[in-house]
Amino acid sequence: MHAQSPTAQPLTRKERTTAIVGVCSGNLVEWFDFFIYAYTSIYFASLFFPKGDQTSQLLATAGIFAVGFFMRPLGGWIFGYIADTRGRKISMIISVFMMCGGSLMIAVMPTYEMVGVAAPILLVIARLMQGLSVGAEYGTGATYISEVSRAGRRAFYGSFQYLTIIAGQLLALLTVAVLQQVLSEQDLKAWGWRIPFFIGALASVVVVYLRRTMRETATEQDMKRKESGSIKALMQHKRAVLLTFTLTIGCSLYFYTFTAYMQKFLVVSVGIPAPTVSLLMAAALVIFMIAQPLFGLLADRIGVRTNMIIFGTLATFLVIPLLTAIKSTQDPYVAFSLVVAGLLIAAFYTPVTGVLKADLYPGTVRALGVGLPYAVGAAMFGGSAEYVALTFRASGIESYFYVYVSAIGAITLISAVLMPDLGKHGYLDGDGKVEENTGIRKLLNRRAQPEGLKVGDQ
Template sequence: MNSVSMTGVRKGKLSRTQLIVAATIGNALEFFDFTVYSFFALTIGKLFFPTMSSYGQLLASVATFGVGFVMRPLGGIVIGAYADRAGRKPAMTLTIFMMALGCMLIGLAPTYAQIGVAAPVLIVFARLLQGFSAGGEVGASTTLLIEAGTPANRGLLGSFQFASQGIGVSLGALMAGLLTTFVAPDALLAWGWRVPFLMGVAIAPIGMWIRRRLDEQLPQQASVVRMPVLAVLRDHGRRAALGILLTIGSTVTAYVVTFYMPTYAIHELKVPAPTALLAGLVSGVVTFVVGPLSGLLCDRFSRRTLIFWPRVGVLLLIYPAFLWLTSGPDAARLLITVGGLSVLLALQAAPSITMLPEMFPRAVRATGMAIVYGIGVAIFGGFAQTVATWLVKSTGNLLAPAWYVMACVTISCLALPFIRDLTGKPLED
């Protein structure tokens, strides 16, 4: 088939599978890096914040993880506008290069013992660079996926953006688990933790080669908006606000369940590190398997239905799950808790990430998606681990993270009735 879709992606050069890989490999790399950083948060804290207490090291490390998300809105604005004006392909090539550079900086960064305070400054800079690139990546790649679809399969195609997170999480957890199991603690502290970040650098050229094969037809000049950021804020401000609210529920659940839970299990529940890392692997596999299933279901039924009911499940089950886990922490309880919550997460997140770009017309779609997702994730997702760590410490209550998730999911659900559900309908072009 050599036709061109009405949205501008030529389908003759890449098969649908190749298109999905091209669009999602950057997202997978991003979550691979995030997962590795989260799982080695304790190690990074010791090496780059050694003057602090053990709690201070952990808090500083997860805060450094979160600071990268501060740059997401800016990256979304700059790269999203570039994607709307120059095309999705050049924007996606730029973002994967910047992600690789951030991975390299972290993987090669000298420690505090070697260069003093410049060491944590370098780590923070690398995280800011990664956050900037990730802010632009999700807007360009997600819009490319849904624009390549039809009203009958857009949810399925969009779901692969979320499913790709599962690939990154699974590979990151697997790599961290293998290193923790087979590398001696002293060697892990000296060099082992760097290996996954440097492997992330090696993935980037593959992604850039695949993305270069995309053959995107640019929009007509008349349809290009000169200042897409201003257009989103001026003409679609209400949609953007609703989109940010919608993002909160999925992103907080994801970052607590997938990224914070292994660190929580090790630091607070004293679960062995390999067991905690196995929980991250389980979460990634569930995300990869259930995400596309949810995409199929939301094409058949509705986005709103597939978002609402799993969120109700999160509200009803997350507190009992934390209570059950903390009352007798062991491998079985941790894996069941993370696996069950990950199913509910995947069911709601796949239609959410499809619904967000559907809210905006093509001329500002990448920008609108990037702004909405970047702000929602920056404020509530990136600092979810920091908030959860602080809540546990300040309240002395191991169940505090569950209350935080419940509050965010409740607020997020308030936006659902006011968002257009385009299930089975054409995009606004």
Template structure:
């Protein structure tokens, strides 16, 4: 059956308003970009507000910055909780309701960061407010992947699931670039003293305002879960989820139903994600620092290389998604994982203090990485049935990212401090090899209907 026939089967039922695929794509992508702008703005601006919120320890000026990044880590480990809670909410109340809630939480968290008082004015209340804001943001971003993944893939139809899936990482990268760009613009326009006093707050206020834009776009989206409480008002985007709402709504899924009834699939998500997340965070986040620490690369140049490679990476994603819709998911996953298992060590050893060397290494890794990132949303969504799809993806995915992706910079730095910097590339290669073995066991799902 052709992809056009698949899409035709996925159209709204007779009498329902035809869905706007572009509006659905915008609702997920723009909202996701705003989410990640808010998330990354914290790390880019921490150096400016650290001393405002945390007092310096006697004789150690690094204490405020270290404390600020400790709060960053706390937010990171809230992501599995968000994946579980927001995923279950998406399965019970609908994808659109969950997307609306996640962007409200992220916008509220950004506003709270912007309004965080200084330690000098309020004492311990200042770090308490910052921790609370970061917990809210961690909850939000953990739930965002679960909700937007299911929403994107369910909006697309089997013939375009790979293409729609690719916009998960397109929008994530756009959010990251927007955060770094606004932080750089503020730093260029304001003095160091102004940035420390109030300039950093502007970026978070911008994030809160952008969240309102994302909220407006998402409220106009159409529900993709037919039995959701509000699906009848907008008209669902049905796909391969047979059966009437009355037959399937019944008792709504419990919080741990996905883990209880689908333990194999939950472990599968962990195996699918492990290699992908370590490669992603190594190549998009840690590589500039790796080059500085291990090859003496210039700090400013490493940030320039990182920005250029992220733009290149964003442009690659739709191409990878389209390719997977033509040839299947497995060839891309196997190419990604085997490529990193074999090439991670030599690629990282090729990094020198030359601008071109880092640019080529980072872009080469981005090409391989696209085999995972462009289709991760589709592959994950194709593992679980609709009833528990969001929660089934959200918790194991976010937990694996927290364990292996979020810790990549710390593990790399630890190896360096222990005198074994050469072991980090092998660590990346080993996790990618584990995922390669998992991918070998996966059935090809590109041309199959989504599970009911």
């Protein structure tokens, strides 16, 4: 008997397509709004902070970028609860409204010269709103996609979540690239950087309309259960929570190193002109985006656990030579090839990570289980990636950051090796015995119990 909590009625192909479009369009807009901050901060950093050198101002904006991530656990908790008790659909609609508000706030925000210290404070508040929204989007979106997809194709459908995350980043980059071509650097720093935030806010209105037509996947039975959306109920799945966290930290740190931070790394550390970097990164992200469904199909064939092991191995052992080679080249074409290589390593995990995590939990705590531990891990390691890298650079030991990324990747590799076969023991298509069949539990049993005695045998 499967442990899945299915929708009340099976979705038709049209309903499934509408559902995927609704989730992915919102995902695209949310991540466009979230990442446009990272890609335009090089222009507005001097407007919201006291005068200083470029590195200190970028550190300040990177710190606020990280602050947005540290609201994600709260967003994962609050909206995970809403999704598990009131429905996935309403949770995703509210999250889009919140992202819209944060983007509009940044678009019209006064500068430090106009309002003094209130400027960076307002910037922090806007990023807190956006962080809360993104914390809601990932967990609920991954849960929804896992519930509308079908067995044998879950990784393929799941690939569209990261495809639209990347598309959001790509659109952010392309928007900046276009502005760099039509506006002078002086105009970009004065007012041009505000344009993308207006675009993101307006796009949210379209997403709300699309999401209103989506079918709800949470069942009335699951939503009305006493344990639905409960932290106490979630902690009955401790091994799943630990797996979600440890799988997230290496993936998130690696992803933000080769996407959000790479933009500044190529400009500040490598010395490639900013307009060239924008075009280079846009082309690399196009390849990365196209790779998503292909790697998703691969995962459906060889298994999500195998995909994660391949990612963990490559990330652990190749990230140091990749980043070292990028730093040492002055050739944009060589840099492009190396960035693409780094992104294709990430493509082993990006199509599978959301559905994988959803498979670790029953429907009553699925959105909370995916969203909260993921958001904590992403905040601690993904959100801080840029700040940590710039701090190492300011201290003259930039290469230590490469070692740091490799070490965290090794933790994710170990977690991938220890995770159970979800095709047999996951909640979507298996028997739901994740806790009993995870390697982490077996390892803890061997350490804590006398030889031959295991948890559950007493």
